[in-house]
Amino acid sequence: xxxxxxxxxxxxxxxxxxxxxxxxxxxxxxxxxxxxxxxxxxxxxxxxxxxxxxxxxxxxxxxxxxxxxxxxxxxxxxxxxxxxxxxxxxxxxxxxxxxxxxxxxxxxxxxxxxxxxxxxxxxxxxxxxxxxxxxxxxxxxxxxxxxxxxxxxxxxxxxxxxxxxxxxxxxxxxxxxxxxxxxxxxxxxxxxxxxxxxxxxxxxxxxxxxxxxxxxxxxxxxxxxxxxxxxxxxxxxxxxxxxxxxxxxxxxxxxxxxxxxxxxxxxxxxxxxxxxxxxxxxxxxxxxxxxxxxxxxxxxxxxxxxxxxxxxxxxxxxxxxxxxxxxxxxxxxxxxxxxxxxxxxxxxxxxxxxxxxxxxxxxx
Amino acid sequence: xxxxxxxxxxxxxxxxxxxxxxxxxxxxxxxxxxxxxxxxxxxxxxxxxxxxxxxxxxxxxxxxxxxxxxxxxxxxxxxxxxxxxxxxxxxxxxxxxxxxxxxxxxxxxxxxxxxxxxxxxxxxxxxxxxxxxxxxxxxxxxxxxxxxxxxxxxxxxxxxxxxxxxxxxxxxxxxxxxxxxxxxxxxxxxxxxxxxxxxxxxxxxxxxxxxxxxxxxxxxxxxxxxxxxxxxxxxxxxxxxxxxxxxxxxxxxxxxxxxxxxxxxxxxxxxxxxxxxxxxxxxxxxxxxxxxxxxxxxxxxxxxxxxxxxxxxxxxxxxxxxxxxxxxxxxxxxxxxxxxxxxxxxxxxxxxxxxxxxxxxxxxxxxxx
Numbered sequence: 001x002x003x004x005x006x007x008x009x010x011x012x013x014x015x016x017x018x019x020x021x022x023x024x025x026x027x028x029x030x031x032x033x034x035x036x037x038x039x040x041x042x043x044x045x046x047x048x049x050x051x052x053x054x055x056x057x058x059x060x061x062x063x064x065x066x067x068x069x070x071x072x073x074x075x076x077x078x079x080x081x082x083x084x085x086x087x088x089x090x091x092x093x094x095x096x097x098x099x100x101x102x103x104x105x106x107x108x109x110x111x112x113x114x115x116x117x118x119x120x121x122x123x124x125x126x127x128x129x130x131x132x133x134x135x136x137x138x139x140x141x142x143x144x145x146x147x148x149x150x151x152x153x154x155x156x157x158x159x160x161x162x163x164x165x166x167x168x169x170x171x172x173x174x175x176x177x178x179x180x181x182x183x184x185x186x187x188x189x190x191x192x193x194x195x196x197x198x199x200x201x202x203x204x205x206x207x208x209x210x211x212x213x214x215x216x217x218x219x220x221x222x223x224x225x226x227x228x229x230x231x232x233x234x235x236x237x238x239x240x241x242x243x244x245x246x247x248x249x250x251x252x253x254x255x256x257x258x259x260x261x262x263x264x265x266x267x268x269x270x271x272x273x274x275x276x277x278x279x280x281x282x283x284x285x286x287x288x289x290x291x292x293x294x295x296x297x298x299x300x301x302x303x304x305x306x307x308x309x310x311x312x313x314x315x316x317x318x319x320x321x322x323x324x325x326x327x328x329x330x331x332x333x334x335x336x337x338x339x340x341x342x343x344x345x346x347x348x349x350x351x352x353x354x355x356x357x358x359x360x361x362x363x364x
Numbered sequence: 365x366x367x368x369x370x371x372x373x374x375x376x377x378x379x380x381x382x383x384x385x386x387x388x389x390x391x392x393x394x395x396x397x398x399x400x401x402x403x404x405x406x407x408x409x410x411x412x413x414x415x416x417x418x419x420x421x422x423x424x425x426x427x428x429x430x431x432x433x434x435x436x437x438x439x440x441x442x443x444x445x446x447x448x449x450x451x452x453x454x455x456x457x458x459x460x461x462x463x464x465x466x467x468x469x470x471x472x473x474x475x476x477x478x479x480x481x482x483x484x485x486x487x488x489x490x491x492x493x494x495x496x497x498x499x500x501x502x503x504x505x506x507x508x509x510x511x512x513x514x515x516x517x518x519x520x521x522x523x524x525x526x527x528x529x530x531x532x533x534x535x536x537x538x539x540x541x542x543x544x545x546x547x548x549x550x551x552x553x554x555x556x557x558x559x560x561x562x563x564x565x566x567x568x569x570x571x572x573x574x575x576x577x578x579x580x581x582x583x584x585x586x587x588x589x590x591x592x593x594x595x596x597x598x599x600x601x602x603x604x605x606x607x608x609x610x611x612x613x614x615x616x617x618x619x620x621x622x623x624x625x626x627x628x629x630x631x632x633x634x635x636x637x638x639x640x641x642x643x644x645x646x647x648x649x650x651x652x653x654x655x656x657x658x659x660x661x662x663x664x665x666x667x668x669x670x671x672x673x674x675x676x677x678x679x680x681x682x683x684x685x686x687x688x689x690x691x692x693x694x695x696x697x698x699x700x701x702x703x704x705x706x707x708x709x710x711x712x713x714x715x716x717x718x719x720x721x722x723x724x725x726x727x728x729x730x731x732x733x
Contacts, residue, residue, distance in 0.1 A: 017643070021651045028655070032662060036677040044671065086529060087699060092671075105520050112523040119528030120698045122539050124669050126407065127490075129526050130497040137504055140522050152507030153427070153468070153478050157496050159486035160453060160461075170488040182654070190647050198567075277646045278559050279382075285555075285654075286392050294403040299667060301491050303459075304409040306402050323456055326487050337455050 004209060004217040012221055022187075026179045026229050030236045033171035041127055044092045045073035047085050054102030060113070060139050064095070069131045086118050093117050093128045105143070161330050172237035173325035174298030176230060177259070177318035181292050183226045184260045186284040188219055188267030193280035196271075211360055219264045226263075230256045234329075246332025255328070255338075258345050259321045265352035266317075272359035292318040320344045367578045371586025375560075379590065389556075393548045393598055394605050400544045401537045401610060408494045412440035414458035416449050421469035423510070427480075430506050431462065436498045449483075459485050460495055472510070530698055537610045542697040543666045545602040546689035549625070550632045551661065553595050555653055557636025561587055562649035565640070584728070588633045595629040596622060615700030624692055624706075628713050631685040634720035641727040660686045688713050 013019065046064075050057050064070050073091050076082060085091045096114040098104070104111040115132050117125030141154075162169045195201035204214050234252070237243035266288060274280035293299060295309060296318035302310055313319050320341040327333045335342065380386060413431060417424050432439045440458045443449040452458035463481040471478040482499055484492040508521075531538055564570040573583050599622065606612040636653065643649035662668075663677065664686040670678065681687050688709050695701040695709075703710070 015645070015648065018648050018651050021655045025651075025655050025658070028659060029662075032659060036663060036673050041669070042672055044669075087701070087705065089695070092669075105522065109520040110523065111521075112525055115524060115526040117526065117528045119531035120539065120694060121669065122528070122531055122536050123407075125528055125531075127494065129528075130494060130501075133524055133526075134497055134500055136522055136524055137500065140520070144520055152476065152511055153472060153480060153503055155480050155482045155499060155503055157499075158481070158483045159489070159492055160483050162486035162489055162492075165486055165489035165493065167489055169486075170490075187647075190650070194645075194647065277650075278563070281555075281559070281646075281650050282392065286396060290396060290399070294400060300403050301408055301488070303411055304407050309399070309402055327454075327456075330487055331454050333454050 001209070001213050001217065004213065005220060008217050008221045012225070022183060022225060023229065023232065025182075026175065026233050027236065029175050029179065030172060030233055031240075033175055034168045034241050041069050041124065041131065043071045044069060044124070044128055045090060046070045046093045046095055046128075047074045047076050047082060047091045048072055049076045049079060049082065049094065049096045050101075051099040052097050052101040052103075056102035056105050056111075056143075057097045060136065061095070063139050064132060064135055067131070067135055069128070069135075082116065086120075091118070092121075092124060093132070095132070166241065168237065168241040169243060169326075169330060170298075172233065172241065172243055173322055173329070174296070176233045176325060177296060177298060177321050178289065178292055179229055179233060180226050180256070180260055181263050181266075181288060181318060183229060184222055184263035185267035185270070185288050186281065187222050187225075188264050189270040189274065189280040189284050190277050191218055191222075192268065192271035193274050193277045197276040212357070215268060215357075215360065219268070222267075223257075223260055223264060226260045227253075227256065230260075237329075243329060244332075245329055247328035247334065251335060252325070252328045255321070255324045255342065255345075258342065258349065259317060259324075262317045262345055262349045262352060265349055265356055269352055269356040269359065272356055291316050295319070296322055298322060317345060317348055368582045368586055368589075371578070371582060372589050375586060375590040379594075389552065389594070389598070390601060393545075393552065393602055396548050397541060397544050397602060397605060398609065401540050407536065408491055408498065409436060411437050411459045411491075411495050412457060413437040413460045413462055414441040414443055414449055414452040415439065415462045415464070416443050416446065417464045418466040419464045419468040423469040423472060424464045427464065427506060428462075430502055431499070434498070434502055436495070436502075453483065453485050456485075459491070460499070462499075476511070538612050538698065539694075540666075541606045541610050541612045542693035543664075543690040545599070545606060546693040547661060547664065547666055547686055549595055549598050549602065550628075550686050550689055551657055552598065553591055553629055554632040554636040554639075554657060555650070556594075557588065557591050557633050558639040558643070558649045558653045559636075559646050560591075561637065561640035562643045562646050565643075566645050580729070584637070584725070588630075588637065591633060592626075592629050595625060595632075599625050612697060614697055616696035616702065620696055620703060620706075621693070624696075624710065624713075627710070627717065628685070628689055628692075630717040631713060631720060634717060634724050635685065637724040638720060638727065641724060657686075660684045663687065664690045666690050682712075685713070685716055688716075 048061055050061065061072070065072060070093070074085060076085070076094075079096065082094045082096075085094070094116040096116065098112060101111050101113065113136065115129050117129050119125040159165055192201075195204060205211070209217070234245075238245055267284065270280055270283050270287075274283055291312070295302070295305070295313040296316050297313070298318065302313055302319070305313070324338050324341050327338050379389075415428055415431075417428065428439070431437045437460065441452050443452055446463065449458075449461045449463065453461060461481075461483040463483070465478070465480065468478045468480065482496060484495055486492040561570075564573070574580070603614075603618070603621070607614065635656070639652050639656070640649055643652055663673070663681055663684055670681065670687070673681070692706055692709050695706055
């Protein structure tokens with residue numbers, strides 16, 4: 001058993017390039033997510049059509065720019081000029097004032113401003129219009145404050161757990177679910193498929209090693225590698241991006257271990273089905289990684305997905321692991337708040353392991 | 365030339381013979397497109413909201429109804445005090461807390477002003493920002509309804525009329541599908557090329573090819589041409605599915621789409637070829653391909669807008685082929701851009717294809733000799 005384990009480790013350590021990628025990938029992804037990928041909107045280019053040019057319209061425009069969400073790419077003279085700007089992709093939104101904006105607001109107590117979004121990108125258009133509406137509403141409240149008109153019900157808002165609204169608080173746990181799945185499930189399924197493809201699996205099977213020992217020998221190295229990767233990602237999150245670590249480190253480590261166990265079991269299961277590396281790869285990439293990225297709620301909110309996808313999402317380990325990481329690191333909750341998630345993951349581990357062990361034996 | 369023909373025939377035979385590979389190649393893009401298009405939605409609906417109502421008046425009940433009837437929020441719990449409300453947030457049973465102070469109605473009647481408290485779980489900052497934005501809009505509407513009957517001087521009001529061009533119903537699928545299609549075609553082609561060539565090296569059959577009288581370029585072309593043709597088939601399947609299932613707009617010319625694909629695919633072929641030159645095993649090739657593709661995909665502008673990336677990332681993105689494809693698909697299919705509009709993009713892709721393939725051939729020759 002030990003010589004076999006040693007051989008597997010040597011295989012991995014000798015392949016410098018794969019090793020580099022194994023450790024380079026999480027670092028690159030966390031950095032990418034932290035610094036580059038931002039669905040938070042900043043400095044979106046807009047066009048302003050302001051034939052009024054009066055005090056009210058200029059103040060409102062300045063308020064929009066001062067928010068940091070918008071910057072004025074161009075000022076247009078007539079409405080016909082808006083369309084070409086959109087087509088060239090130069091602007092994301094157009095702000096159109098009527099010719100008598102300030103006068104109408106002061107004398108009639110009512111004025112209209114038009115926002116045109118480039119809904120070719122509905123996500124951005126929706127967010128931009130949402131932000132602009134909020135800013136205009138603020139302006140309206142401020143405008144009325146001087147006139148003594150009633151204010152109505154207002155809200156004081158608080159951003160719990162993430163007052164600075166950093167995107168990494170969401171991305172670091174997400175990247176972790178992805179990386180651990182990638183290494184544990186994909187690598188395992190591929191090494192096992194490789195032995196099959198090259199024919200060396202037969203050699204292993206006729207050796208005195210028992211099937212369970214072969215599986216352990218194949219998976220333990222990747223379990224340790226994934227653990228190391230988890231540590232790197234968590235450290236990057238804490239020291240580079242200022243993520244908190246409010247809960248228990250030991251609990252986080254234990255939960256990571258459980259999640260990796262599920263991923264490894266998935267990897268073994270795939271390898272019992274695939275007969276060569278390419279098939280194993282496509283299965284794990286498209287069947288595991290993409291759903292993990294898309295359905296676990298890491299990038300897109302799960303609440304707004306269609307019912308079927310929400311249900312499919314519940315079969316993905318990451319859907320349960322993601323709230324665990326967030327709960328421990330950011331909210332600082334203990335095991336009692338995460339009991340459901342932990343139990344589901346545990347159930348998945350047992351089920352998958354039993355299934356793949358059975359499959360693995362059947363093939364003998 | 366006949367040698368090349370046989371090699372291509374051999375590749376096709378191998379592709380068709382693999383019982384798992386072919387269905388994967390045809391079904392996976394369709395599956396992915398469907399999955400992505402339904403999932404890739406930043407819109408916030410059905411957010412779980414927990415309300416602590418200390419006022420218990422007609423106004424507070426009307427306010428809660430206003431929130432829950434909107435479709436953006438659903439009432440998840442009615443905690444009695446702040447402590448149990450916090451617990452709802454901590455266990456993810458609620459995304460948003462709404463706290464209505466005692467005597468809100470009285471304050472409102474007397475002074476025409478009152479303040480409620482909203483707390484959002486901001487771990488996903490974008491989601492929280494949108495939720496608070498929706499809540500603000502709802503409050504504004506609610507105020508307008510409440511103050512409509514008030515005898516006091518009506519406040520000045522700025523009416524916001526907004527329209528969404530190119531996609532008036534804000535249908536996320538029409539936005540995502542063209543981009544996703546570009547992404548999936550590029551991804552699969554790059555993987556297949558890289559792994560296919562590395563496989564020959566790993567198994568050792570590449571040596572056999574090298575000692576045959578067939579010149580090296582026929583071997584390379586024999587590998588690349590089948591995948592080149594396959595990309596057109598995948599594109600056609602993808603467009604058909606997109607049209608039938610999602611009714612994606614096709615404002616621009618389909619001929620242009622296929623012509624572009626024909627010139628774009630060599631970028632991904634070249635990239636896959638290049639990766640294969642630096643790998644000895646399929647595992648290596650796969651991980652190298654994953655490493656670069658994941659970065660290219662995430663930075664392609666499909667999920668997050670390009671302009672919200674920092675400048676250095678936008679410069680780096682000039683080397684990201686997928687970015688060009690996604691941009692092209694959106695411009696042509698959604699906005700009906702013609703050749704003139706995308707000429708710059710087209711020329712970039714052409715240059716890219718020539719450069720990456722020259723590099724791949726150069727490294728291949730070095731490796732062989």
